[in-house]
Every structure is written in structure tokens, then in C-alpha cells.
């Protein structure tokens with residue numbers, strides 16, 4: 001390279017970095033909301049990564065083997081938006097097709113944090129193509145990145161063939177002090193280190209400041225030593241502006257083949273005036289017009305220019321990340337065409353998987369359970385159904401947080417296998433006692449288009465809820481399998497007995513919550529969950545046995561698909577009373593129904609395993625199940641009654657839990673808390689005024 005072109009190169013690098021910075025400053029200032037400090041400090045780090053390292057084709061952001069970039073420090077969203085704009089990422093529509101439209105146009109940058117823009121306050125993956133996962137709640141992004149790295153390893157192990165490296169993508173994530181203070185990041189780092197995920201690189205923005213002030217007020221551990229302890233390779237870049245050293249650090253990552261890499265980057269959060277004394281006061285707010293001008297002057301920018309992209313900057317990205325990504329993808333495509341000829345079955349699976357579809361015959365050979373008064377726990381029918389499904393869906397993987405034996409989630413069919421460090425073929429993931437990281441990893445796995453499930457005791461959803469919430473926000477089809485779903489778990493006592501969890505999850509948008517009442521409802525619940533492709537499904541199962549209902553006597557379990565259905569009815573379909581229940585309490589209302597019917601009381605049993613699906617039905621169906629004129633209603637559910645008033649109405653009664661549970665054998669608990677047939681019968685008579 002000649003001296004002159006080298007100078008231009010250096011200038012173009014700097015010019016591009018400063019464009020990222022000033023676009024971020026202008027976006028924040030225009031919104032009058034947010035803070036551009038992190039984007040200003042981190043622009044060179046992101047530039048060196050995208051321009052020099054990332055294998056990413058902005059013209060086709062759906063390429064399955066693209067490297068993933070996750071901005072865990074979601075409050076620096078303008079950094080990501082500016083970059084996605086400059087590299088020209090194309091928007092993907094709801095059917096998964098790449099469009100001609102920019103994901104983040106200049107117009108969108110100017111509409112940062114405004115209603116219906118693609119540039120919301122924190123990055124949201126379902127809105128903005130190029131945003132690989134939704135971030136903002138600190139710690140989540142890095143934890144999602146571990147799931148993506150797991151997916152990459154699993155895909156490589158299962159779909160690569162000699163001479164056909166269809167999968168080898170890397171996952172990069174930028175995190176800050178806040179991310180690394182969060183527990184979930186620690187769990188996720190521990191898991192990634194344990195699994196030796198060499199395709200994972202976290203870049204830690206060590207700027208020694210958080211929102212309230214200097215990080216030293218609250219954060220003083222030796223992060224590098226901690227990560228060495230987790231089994232990571234750790235390297236350091238002493239100056240975030242040093243592109244050469246940054247590039248060398250990325251190279252260290254590329255060469256580290258036996259563990260994940262943490263790059264600690266010492267940086268300075270950006271302020272208007274670089275000499276500003278009190279650096280904590282402005283953090284968290286826009287700079288203000290005067291400081292914006294000072295900052296621009298410092299970067300050699302025209303002070304009054306707004307949203308300026310100088311000549312040569314778009315081309316710089318086009319010739320860098322754009323060209324490299326396009327070439328890499330077209331080589332991949334050519335290879336895939338050959339792969340398809342030689343490995344037609346695998347190629348077809350990959351195409352289906354990446355399109356978010358289920359394979360042909362995904363629901364074949366699902367179990368059918370004969371009527372049985374003694375019955376079985378729904379966790380057992382769940383285990384059988386899950387195994388049948390996973391056998392039919394080759395790209396379904398998942399695991400439990402050290403409770404697989406209790407949750408009955410082990411995949412035991414031939415060839416299912418386990419996913420261990422350096423042995424990435426298996427479909428059973430072992431999360432250890434890390435519920436939160438499990439929930440987050442599931443999001444990352446699902447974002448890479450694998451179908452995945454996570455399992456623990458229902459009560460411990462509290463330990464993974466923040467990740468479940470993001471799964472719901474991102475509309476990811478993750479399965480959550482929770483057992484020990486009520487005080488019915490018995491002796492473990494109130495520390496393990498869920499009460500309010502069901503109501504909390506029912507209040508979560510986009511999520512199906514299914515609590516099936518017998519073995520055959522379990523099968524139907526799984527089917528509904530698999531078909532719920534734009535949001536997660538929470539399946540809750542019992543530890544204790546439940547009778548398997550005689551479906552020749554009662555309505556078929558296929559009614560589960562509608563969320564609620566009439567299981568048993570009064571003569572002529574004209575009841576005076578409606579008994580409603582989910583899960584283990586279905587048995588109780590059926591028994592009460594039989595007693596009341598014998599006494600000549602015209603009753604109906606409605607099984608209501610999924611409120612959300614019921615709410616999706618039309619008014620005619622809903623009214624046919626719950627006729628408005630029948631106001632004598634009783635619901636029975638061994639959890640908080642919160643929410644049932646919607647269905648029982650002002651004249652009805654809800655039997656449920658109004659306190660924490662207790663440690664005792666189940667039969668004593670059922671008696672103490674009133675979950676007995678006689679109690680349901682008495683409540684029914686009470687609402688009937690008898």
C-alpha cells in the first residue's frame with residue numbers, strides 16, 4: 001500500500017468511526033432521550049469488529065451461517081442502529097423474505113425512540129432486522145449469546161460433513177459493567193466456560209462508570225481473574241481507540257479453539273467536552289445542544305451538521321464488511337447447492353428449520369392413553385409426549401436445570417445423546433443449576449431457529465422469568481416445561497410450592513400457558529404449543545398421579561386446541577351450573593359433577609387448560625362453552641385464584657390458594673386447603689343458592 005492510500009485508509013477508518021459517533025449523538029439529541037456516551041466510547045470497537053472480522057452480509061441478514069453480533073449493553077442502542085444503517089442491512093419481512101428496504105434508514109435514525117419506529121429505546125429483534133436479539137435488561141444479551149454459541153456448535157456437529165463446513169459461525173457480544181454485575185451473566189459465563197464454547201467472544205467495555213457514578217462505588221472485583229476461573233481465555237485492550245490492538249485481540253479470539261474469549265477493553269464513556277470534570281452528572285441524559293457542538297468539534301466534525309454521513313463512508317462499509325460478507329455467503333451458497341445434492345435429507349431439514357417450519361409428520365406416533373382411574377402424573381405423560389415429538393423433530397434440543405429426572409425431560413430414544421463440552425452432537429442439554437442462564441440460552445438457541453425446551457420446577461420460573469419475558473417479547477417459539485405445578489407436590493413444602501406463578505405467566509403477552517388435566521390433554525397441549533410459532537408456551541405438569549379420563553364417556557381431549565371445552569354436560573346442553581378447572585383439579589370437578597348429577601343438579605364441566613387459546617376463539621364459541629345466562633359458576637385451581645373472576649363472574653366462586661402452602665403429605669394438604677370433592681359440591685350448592 002502506498003503512503004498516500006494508507007493515509008486515506010486511516011482517515012476513512014477514523015471518519016467512519018466518527019460517523020457512528022455523531023449519528024448516535026444526533027439520534028439521542030433529536031429524541032431528547034437516552035445517552036450517547038457508550039456509543040461514543042465503543043464506536044471503534046464495533047467498527048473494528050464489523051469492518052474487519054464479522055462474516056455478515058447486510059444484503060442477506062437471514063444467512064444461517066452469519067456471525068452473530070449481540071449488543072448486550074442495550075442502552076447503547078444508537079451504536080447498533082448507526083452501524084446497521086451504515087452497513088446497509090436490508091429489512092426482512094414477516095414471512096422471512098429479505099426486502100429492498102433498509103432495516104434502519106436515515107429516516108429511522110431520526111425517529112429514534114418514536115412511536116412505531118424501527119429504532120426503539122432498546123434494540124428489539126422482532127422489529128429491526130440486524131438486531132439479533134432483544135436487549136436492554138442488563139445481562140440478558142450476553143446470556144442469549146451463549147445459546148447462540150450452543151446452537152452453532154450443535155448445528156456444526158449435526159449438519160457439517162467432510163468438506164462441507166456449513167456451520168461455523170461465531171457469536172460476539174459487547175457488554176458493560178452492568179451486564180457483568182448481573183447474576184445471569186455469571187451463570188451464562190460459567191456455562192459457556194464449562195462447555196468450552198470457543199465460538200463465543202464477549203467484549204467488555206471497561207469504562208469504570210455506571211449510571212449512578214464511578215463503577216468503583218459498587219464494582220471492584222477482578223473481572224479478568226473471575227473469567228479465567230470460569231475457564232475463559234482473557235485478553236485486554238488498553239485503549240478502545242487503538243484499532244490495531246483491537247484487531248489483534250479479535251485475532252486472539254479466532255485462534256483460541258478450546259474455550260470462550262473475553263476481551264477487556266479499557267474505554268472512556270463519551271461526554272460532550274472531553275475535559276468535563278464531573279462525569280457522572282450527564283450520564284443517562286442527552287448531551288444538550290452546547291455539549292453536542294463541543295463533541296463534534298473534538299471529532300473534527302462540522303458543528304452544525306446533523307445526521308451527516310460524509311462522502312466515502314457508505315462505500316467504506318460496502319467495500320469492507322459488505323464485500324467480505326457477500327463473498328462469504330455466495331461461497332456458502334455454492335457449497336450448500338453441492339451439499340444439497342449429496343445430503344438431500346439434511347439440506348431439506350436445514351431449509352425447513354431455517355424457515356421456522358416443522359418437519360412433515362412432526363405429530364405422528366404421539367401417545368394415546370387408555371382410560372385409567374389410577375392414571376399417571378402429567379409429568380409422566382409429558383415425558384412420553386416430549387420424547388415422541390423430539391424423535392419426529394430432528395432439530396429439537398433442550399434440557400433441564402438439574403432436574404431432568406424429576407421433570408421427565410430426558411430424551412431417551414436411540415441417538416438422542418447428550419450435549420457435553422467438545423461433544424456437541426447430543427440433544428439433551430445439561431444446564432446445571434442455572435435456571436436464569438437456561439432461560440436466556442433458550443432464547444439464543446431459538447433465535448438460531450432450533451426448537452428448544454427448558455425445564456425446572458414450576459416454582460423456579462421466578463429464577464428465569466426475565467429471560468422468559470424476553471422470549472415472549474421476541475415472539476420466540478420456546479417450550480417451557482415445568483413440573484411440580486402446585487401444592488400437590490407435597491412434602492417439599494411452601495418454598496417449592498408455586499402459588500402466584502401461574503397468574504404471572506398468564507399475564508405475560510404472547511405466551512400460551514397450558515395446564516392440562518389428564519394424560520390425553522397433555523398430548524393435545526403439546527400439539528397446541530408446537531403450533532404456537534410466534535411466542536413461547538409454558539406447560540405445567542403435576543408430580544402426582546391423575547386419573548386418565550374415559551373419553552368415550554367425556555368429550556375428546558382435542559378440545560384443548562380451543563383452550564377450553566365442555567368436557568361433560570347437563571342433559572340437552574342446558575346446565576344450571578358450570579364447574580371449571582385446569583390440571584389436577586379437573587378430577588375434582590368431574591367427581592363433583594357426577595355427585596351433583598346424581599342429585600339431579602344440571603351441571604356442566606368445562607376443562608380450561610389454556611386461557612389464551614380460549615380468548616382467541618370467537619364470541620359464539622366462547623358463549624357456547626360459558627353461556628352468559630348461566631351465572632352459577634365454580635372454578636377450582638390449586639394456585640392463586642387471581643384472574644378467575646373473569647370467568648366465574650360476580651355470582652361465582654373460585655376455590656384456590658389464598659396463602660402459601662405447607663410441608664406435608666399431599667392428602668393432608670388437600671384436606672387442609674379444601675381441595676376435596678365435598679368442598680366443590682358445597683361451593684356449587686352455595687352459588688346455586690341451595
Ligand SMILES: Cc1ncc(C[n+]2csc(CCOP(=O)(O)OP(=O)(O)O)c2C)c(N)n1
Pocket residue numbers: 037038073075136137138139175176177178179207209210211269
Ligand atoms: C437489569 C437492568 N437493571 C438496570 C438497568 C438500567 N440501566 C441502564 S444502563 C445502566 C448502567 C449500566 O452501566 P454500564 O453497564 O457500565 O454501562 P455504561 O453506563 O458504562 O454504558 C443501568 C443501571 C437495566 N437496563 N437493566
Ligand SMILES: [Mg+2]
Pocket residue numbers: 176177178205206207208209210215
Ligand atoms: Mg460502564
